[in-house]
Amino acid sequence: xxxxxxxxxxxxxxxxxxxxxxxxxxxxxxxxxxxxxxxxxxxxxxxxxxxxxxxxxxxxxxxxxxxxxxxxxxxxxxxxxxxxxxxxxxxxxxxxxxxxxxxxxxxxxxxxxxxxxxxxxxxxxxxxxxxxxxxxxxxxxxxxxxxxxxxxxxxxxxxxxxxxxxxxxxxxxxxxxxxxxxxxxxxxxxxxxxxxxxxxxxxxxxxxxxxxxxxxxxxxxxxxxxxxxxxxxxxxxxxxxxxxxxxxxxxxxxxxxxxxxxxxxxxxxxxxxxxxxxxxxxxxxxxxxxxxxxxxxxxxxxxxxxxxxxxxxxxxxxxxxxxxxxxxxxxxxxxxxxxxxxxxxxxxxxxxxxxxxxxxxxxxxxxxxxxxxxxxxxxxxxxxxxxxxxxxxxxxxxxxxxxxxxxxxxxxxxxxxxxxxxxxxxxxxxxxxxxxxxx
Numbered sequence: 427x428x429x430x431x432x433x434x435x436x437x438x439x440x441x442x443x444x445x446x447x448x449x450x451x452x453x454x455x456x457x458x459x460x461x462x463x464x465x466x467x468x469x470x471x472x473x474x475x476x477x478x479x480x481x482x483x484x485x486x487x488x489x490x491x492x493x494x495x496x497x498x499x500x501x502x503x504x505x506x507x508x509x510x511x512x513x514x515x516x517x518x519x520x521x522x523x524x525x526x527x528x529x530x531x532x533x534x535x536x537x538x539x540x541x542x543x544x545x546x547x548x549x550x551x552x553x554x555x556x557x558x559x560x561x562x563x564x565x566x567x568x569x570x571x572x573x574x575x576x577x578x579x580x581x582x583x584x585x586x587x588x589x590x591x592x593x594x595x596x597x598x599x600x601x602x603x604x605x606x607x608x609x610x611x612x613x614x615x616x617x618x619x620x621x622x623x624x625x626x627x628x629x630x631x632x633x634x635x636x637x638x639x640x641x642x643x644x645x646x647x648x649x650x651x652x653x654x655x656x657x658x659x660x661x662x663x664x665x666x667x668x669x670x671x672x673x674x675x676x677x678x679x680x681x682x683x684x685x686x687x688x689x690x691x692x693x694x695x696x697x698x699x700x701x702x703x704x705x706x707x708x709x710x711x712x713x714x715x716x717x718x719x720x721x722x723x724x725x726x727x728x729x730x731x732x733x734x735x736x737x738x739x740x741x742x743x744x745x746x747x748x749x750x751x752x753x754x755x756x757x758x759x760x761x762x763x764x765x766x767x768x769x770x771x772x773x774x775x776x777x778x779x780x781x782x783x784x785x786x787x788x789x790x791x792x793x794x795x796x797x798x799x800x801x802x803x804x805x806x807x808x809x810x811x812x813x814x815x816x817x818x819x820x821x822x823x824x825x826x827x828x829x830x831x832x833x834x835x836x837x838x839x840x841x842x843x844x845x846x847x848x849x850x851x852x853x854x855x856x857x858x859x860x861x862x863x864x865x
Contacts, residue, residue: 544758587717590727593745657689663803691721724760
């Protein structure tokens with residue numbers, strides 16, 4: 427029997443059943459709506475609210491403790507003007523040890539002039555990816571200057587230092603590979619390994635013998651192997667044994683990557699970094715990584731090495747291909763800063779002298795400075811997050827701005843104040859700070 431031979435009531439029932447099934451399939455039938463409402467009701471409220479996120483709730487615990495103790499929040503403080511040896515906060519001048527402006531090039535007249543001229547010529551943004559929309563000459567000039575600095579074939583600049591490590595490691599390595607790194611390596615390297623899907627192993631801080639032993643045992647299990655270290659460790663202020671690392675990478679058939687974020691402008695007679703410090707040609711290291719946001723007074727990151735490495739990244743690294751190119755005024759500022767650094771090596775000499783002086787004064791005062799070698803970063807280890815926060819507050823009240831580094835950024839027993847030195851600090855400022863610290 428066809429629908430045309432049915433009675434009116436039967437036809438209506440058939441149509442309702444048909445429409446009900448279609449509505450149900452689309453999720454709009456009353457039965458489906460009710461079922462979804464029941465289903466939604468079973469979802470815990472914590473899964474639908476950001477203020478109930480476990481990460482956020484965990485973050486609130488130390489904040490609440492600090493509030494109960496009357497401690498000032500030392501983070502996200504607003505600075506007015508260029509932060510160097512001194513800075514201005516809420517209308518008051520402070521001695522400043524919380525800036526990466528190592529050589530005082532942020533705010534340097536030549537750097538500001540270069541950035542302004544680039545704005546006049548190119549505007550404030552590259553406006554698109556360099557791969558698809560072309561590039562500006564100033565971007566390539568910066569890359570060529572950085573390649574020359576490391577005595578390698580080429581360089582590519584990314585818009586973010588953190589993304590440089592993440593994207594580079596994830597592009598070059600995969601599930602059949604091993605990335606082995608110093609135990610104190612930066613978060614950006616860890617995130618890059620995670621994205622790559624590579625096996626990850628760490629070796630004890632600056633222990634090249636342990637690195638050698640691990641590779642002897644497991645190198646044969648992997649295709650490519652990358653060793654990653656920092657040129658100047660940002661938490662501890664010490665440096666790795668580059669000659670030993672080069673020997674190890676050769677014997678085991680590995681790539682060596684050195685993160686120079688805090689080494690450029692700090693190490694070597696002219697600030698060229700770890701390879702200049704040891705007197706080793708830059709081409710002995712496979713991947714040089716660095717940032718533009720510290721010594722070079724800009725923002726972004728770079729990879730320098732052989733041409734095949736750089737070309738691969740330019741066409742395949744997501745952090746470069748799918749990102750806008752570095753802003754022309756930032757590229758111009760960093761290039762100008764690099765030129766001033768090379769033209770005025772006395773800035774590097776003053777910075778290194780300040781680092782040695784502060785380390786000596788702190789140790790003479792009985793302060794725990796860990797493994798710092800006194801180049802530009804000197805921690806004062808308190809062994810307690812609460813003590814570090816209290817000491818930071820005390821110093822702030824006395825006109826000294828320095829950040830506490832607390833758990834979980836470091837282990838609780840390694841909580842500290844971290845002092846960044848710059849070339850424009852005076853010896854009296856350093857003495858005054860140590861006197862307050864040790865009082």
